[in-house]
Amino acid sequence: MTETLADPAKVAVVSPRKRRRARRLPLWVPAGVVVAMVTAAYTAPLPHDPRVPGAAPLAPPDGEHWMGTDKFGLDVFSRLVASAGVDIPLALSGMLISLVIGVLLGLVALHRGPWGERVVRALDVFQAFPLLILAIALVALMGNNIENVVAAIAIINIPRFVRLVRSEGLTIRESRYIEAAHAIGASGPRVMFRHVLPNMTGIILAQASLAVAHSIVVIASLSFLGIGINAADASWGAMIQTGAQNMTTGQWWVSVFPGLAIFLTVLCFNAISDALQDSFGRARQR
Amino acid sequence: MRVFGYARRRMFFLPLGLLSVIVLAFLLVNALPGNPAGVIAGPAASPAELAGIERRLGLDKPLWERFTDYVGALVRGDFGSSYYTDRPILSEILRFAPATLELVVLSLTIAAVLGVGLGVLGAYYKGRSADRTSRLVVTTFQSIPDFFLALLLIYLCFYLAGWAPAPVGRLGLMDEPPPTVTGALLIDALISGDMRTFRSAVAHSLLPVLTLGIYYSAYFARSTYASLVPALESKQVEFARACGLSERTVLAYAFRQARTPILTYGGILLAALLGGAAIIETIFSWGGFGEWAIDSILQLDIPAVQGFILAAGVGTLLVFTALDILVAVLDPRVRYD
Numbered sequence: 001m002t003e004t005l006a007d008p009a010k011v012a013v014v015s016p017r018k019r020r021r022a023r024r025l026p027l028w029v030p031a032g033v034v035v036a037m038v039t040a041a042y043t044a045p046l047p048h049d050p051r052v053p054g055a056a057p058l059a060p061p062d063g064e065h066w067m068g069t070d071k072f073g074l075d076v077f078s079r080l081v082a083s084a085g086v087d088i089p090l091a092l093s094g095m096l097i098s099l100v101i102g103v104l105l106g107l108v109a110l111h112r113g114p115w116g117e118r119v120v121r122a123l124d125v126f127q128a129f130p131l132l133i134l135a136i137a138l139v140a141l142m143g144n145n146i147e148n149v150v151a152a153i154a155i156i157n158i159p160r161f162v163r164l165v166r167s168e169g170l171t172i173r174e175s176r177y178i179e180a181a182h183a184i185g186a187s188g189p190r191v192m193f194r195h196v197l198p199n200m201t202g203i204i205l206a207q208a209s210l211a212v213a214h215s216i217v218v219i220a221s222l223s224f225l226g227i228g229i230n231a232a233d234a235s236w237g238a239m240i241q242t243g244a245q246n247m248t249t250g251q252w253w254v255s256v257f258p259g260l261a262i263f264l265t266v267l268c269f270n271a272i273s274d275a276l277q278d279s280f281g282r283a284r285q286r
Numbered sequence: 287m288r289v290f291g292y293a294r295r296r297m298f299f300l301p302l303g304l305l306s307v308i309v310l311a312f313l314l315v316n317a318l319p320g321n322p323a324g325v326i327a328g329p330a331a332s333p334a335e336l337a338g339i340e341r342r343l344g345l346d347k348p349l350w351e352r353f354t355d356y357v358g359a360l361v362r363g364d365f366g367s368s369y370y371t372d373r374p375i376l377s378e379i380l381r382f383a384p385a386t387l388e389l390v391v392l393s394l395t396i397a398a399v400l401g402v403g404l405g406v407l408g409a410y411y412k413g414r415s416a417d418r419t420s421r422l423v424v425t426t427f428q429s430i431p432d433f434f435l436a437l438l439l440i441y442l443c444f445y446l447a448g449w450a451p452a453p454v455g456r457l458g459l460m461d462e463p464p465p466t467v468t469g470a471l472l473i474d475a476l477i478s479g480d481m482r483t484f485r486s487a488v489a490h491s492l493l494p495v496l497t498l499g500i501y502y503s504a505y506f507a508r509s510t511y512a513s514l515v516p517a518l519e520s521k522q523v524e525f526a527r528a529c530g531l532s533e534r535t536v537l538a539y540a541f542r543q544a545r546t547p548i549l550t551y552g553g554i555l556l557a558a559l560l561g562g563a564a565i566i567e568t569i570f571s572w573g574g575f576g577e578w579a580i581d582s583i584l585q586l587d588i589p590a591v592q593g594f595i596l597a598a599g600v601g602t603l604l605v606f607t608a609l610d611i612l613v614a615v616l617d618p619r620v621r622y623d
Contacts, residue, residue, distance in 0.1 A: 122306075130561035130598060133579060137314060137591060140583045143325060217431045221565055224433055225580060240434060244569070247441040248452060256441075259434035266429040 027275040030268035034088065037265070041085030048075035050082040050234045058251050068253035070242045076254060079234040080261055086235050088265065090146065091215035094153025099208050101154070102161025107192050109162055110169040120166065123159045131156045135218055139228050149228035153218060157211045164207050168200040202280020206273045213269035220262050236262050293611045300607060307599030311592050312356055316349060326369075326586050343369070343588055365596070366589035368582075375593035378578065383597075384469025385456060386567065386574035389494055390559045396499025398552060401506025408507070409514035410537065420507070428504035433565045436497040440569075443493060450493045451486075455571040461486045494570045498563060502555055509551045513544040546617045553609035557602040561594070 047066070048054060053073035061068040067076035109119040138152040172178065173196065181191045223229040223237030224244075236258040243254025323339040324331075331339075340346045344355065359366065365375035408420035430438075443450040451458055456471050463471065464478040472491070475484035517523065517540040526536045564576030571577075575597075582590035 130558050130564075130576075133561040133564060133576070133583075133594075133598065136564075136580065137583050137595070140586060141315065141325070141591070213429075220431055221433060224565065225568070225584070227584070240437065244437055247437045248445055250441075250445050252441050255434070255437050259431070259438070262431055262434065263429050266431075267425070270425065270429060 025271050025275060027272065027279065030271035030275070033268050034265065034272075037084040038088050040081055041083070041088075044081060046075075046078040046081060048078045050074065050078040058246065058254070060251070061253050067257045068251070070239070070254045071246065072242070076239070076257055079239055080236070080257055083234040083236045083239065083258065084261070084265075086229065086233060087216060087219055087237075087262075090150060090219055091153065091212045094150045094215050094219075095157060095208055095211045097150065097154035098157035098211065099161055099204070102158040103165050103197070103204065105158065106162040106165025106169065107197070109166040110173065110192075110196075116166070119162065123162055132218060132221055135222060136225065136227055139222060144228060146229060149219060149222060152222075152228075153215045156218070157215065160207060160211060161204070164204065165200065168203060169196055172196050172199050202276060206277040206280070209269045209273035209276060213266045213273070216262060216265050216269070289611070289614050292614050296607055296610055300603065303603045303607075304600065307596060307603060308357060308360065311595040311599065312353055314595060315588055315592050316345075316352060326588075360596075365593045368590050369587045370585060375589055378590070379575070379593060379597050381469070382573065382575040382578045385471070385572055386560065386563060386576060388470040388472060389491065389498070389563055389567070389572060389574060390556065392491060392495045393498035393502065393563070394552060394556060394559065396495055397502035397555070398506050398548075400499060401503035401508075402510050402548060404503065404507040405510025405514060406537070406541070409511050409518060412515060412518075420511075424504050424507045424511075427500055428508075430501070432497060432501040433569060435501055436493065436566055436569045439493050439497055451489050453493065453570045454490075455573060456487060456490050457483065458486050458490065490570075494563075494566050494572060497566055498559070502559070505551055505555060506548060509547050510544060513547040514540060517541070517543040546613055549613060549616065550609060553605055553612075557605040560601045560605075561598045 051074075055065060055069045055073045055075065057069060057071050057073040059065055059069045059073075061076075065075050065077065067080060069075055070079075105119060109116045135152040135156050138155060139148045142148045142151065178191060178195055181195050186194070219228070219235070220237030220240070223235040224241045226238070226241065229235045229238060239258035240255045240262075243251065243256075243258075246252070246254050323336055323343060323345055327336050327339050337346070344352055347355070363376065365379070367374045368378065404420045404424055408417045408424075411417050411420075440450075440453055444452060457463055461483055462480075464474040464480050464483050467474050467477050471487045472484065475481075475487055518537075520540070520543070523536055523540050526539050531539075561576050561579055563572075563574065564580045566572070567574040567577035568580060575594075579591070579594040579598075581587075582594060
């Protein structure tokens with residue numbers, strides 16, 4: 001490669017945004033997939049009872065068992081569908097709690113004076129730990145149940161919202177309309193909630209979607225290790241664990257299908273985040 | 287020489303960070319809702335048994351006294367001993383750490399090479415099909431849970447293709463481990479000149495290293511892409527091209543601007559992986575630090591959990607400090623205040 005002068009069209013400085021935007025999925029596609037999965041988990045008639053073993057163990061996928069059966073003779077497809085109703089709501093509720101706490105803490109951290117800096121320093125220490133291990137330790141020490149899984153998910157996700165709100169807020173705070181709001185005598189909290197916060201809704205929602213994607217993986221990891229969710233209740237991580245040994249002996253279907261379900265869900269939430277960021281980014285530019 | 291001043295000031299904060307880590311390790315075990323003694327004893331325990339366990343863990347004393355006892359013991363180099371095996375925690379940590387370090391360093395090397403490659407490819411051919419392919423690959427790597435990827439690789443490379451050995455640990459069941467010098471098997475095998483063991487160790491590390499390498503390459507790829515794209519569009523790159531420099535040289539110039547964020551990511555991942563490789567270690571029976579931590583946590587071995595949190599925290603602290611100093615050395619634009 002010894003081009004002496006670069007072709008300007010090739011360097012593509014002009015409108016990379018436009019190109020990228022055109023390639024992205026519209027919001028409703030991944031959102032629709034997620035909604036469909038959760039709805040199916042609660043309403044769809046399942047071909048087999050996800051909790052009652054009724055078939056030959058480790059049967060490969062066929063017309064009767066679409067995704068085969070696991071070593072207990074449970075139908076993989078039915079469990080997979082039912083798991084969506086456990087894993088996704090858990091991740092969503094954990095995220096919601098961390099969103100509320102994290103945004104409030106982030107606004108505190110925006111405050112001029114020593115407290116803002118202190119909140120950020122405290123988070124630095126907190127983030128120095130491997131988050132997954134922290135989640136495992138929290139659930140194990142607080143007691144092994146679903147409420148504590150949600151609590152752990154909430155706790156490990158708080159820092160990302162605090163950081164985001166603080167860093168975005170520091171920029172927004174310098175803008176003219178904030179100055180104007182202060183000038184007409186708006187109170188501190190009013191400026192925060194009416195002017196600063198609404199201007200970062202998009203980026204917070206995008207981050208929230210990423211947090212859900214991350215939480216899905218953490219929940220799956222926890223239940224893969226047998227922590228948090230009762231093994232009888234279907235969950236994707238536990239299903240993968242059930243089939244983990246079978247992967248060395250060739251019965252791939254027990255683990256692969258729930259693994260793909262996690263993969264698809266994470267992809268969807270990542271895509272939702274991208275789409276949100278794009279649409280809000282566009283709105284802001286206009 | 288401003289860098290030295292910065293490094294000194296940065297080191298000055300180490301004791302402060304250390305104290306916070308100690309406090310966190312202490313609080314996580316002592317101030318969480320729920321009584322660990324109750325969880326250890328189980329629901330059927332009598333009050334006397336419960337009191338016995340509490341006394342053994344020192345939970346019967348007031349919080350403040352427990353904390354001073356804990357810090358006092360730490361100062362004497364006493365990390366406590368395991369609730370179940372009675373082995374001193376410090377020697378357990380030192381016994382398990384080399385295996386994890388070996389795994390993490392190898393994986394991060396793979397991840398960095400693969401990720402930077404993908405990122406450079408995407409950034410250089412931005413908007414073209416190579417960029418789209420690279421983006422697709424990165425998105426895929428990023429969305430597969432690492433433990434699922436590990437199982438997939440086991441199925442493909444061990445069961446179907448037979449390229450890799452069974453996931454039974456760092457060596458085969460029949461292999462003789464080399465005499466322990468560093469604790470890292472690959473290095474020990476080389477030192478003892480035992481090539482058969484060395485080959486076996488390489489073969490056994492193949493899948494876990496590949497799993498973590500693939501999974502974490504996504505992070506490197508994203509940060510490389512994000513910093514290289516503006517670098518390639520910058521004035522100095524335009525000027526370098528105008529001077530007629532070869533594209534390789536131009537790319538090398540642009541990459542200089544991108545190396546700090548990549549290095550930062552490497553440091554963050556190194557710290558995260560000290561414990562974050564735990565599930566992969568468990569799947570491959572790696573016998574490392576993370577696996578030990580998960581076992582301890584599941585058994586509610588409180589002193590071991592505390593020791594793990596402390597060790598992981600200190601490790602992270604050291605990595606981050608070294609990282610900050612290294613970045614300051616490499617990047618003259620960093621402000622030193």
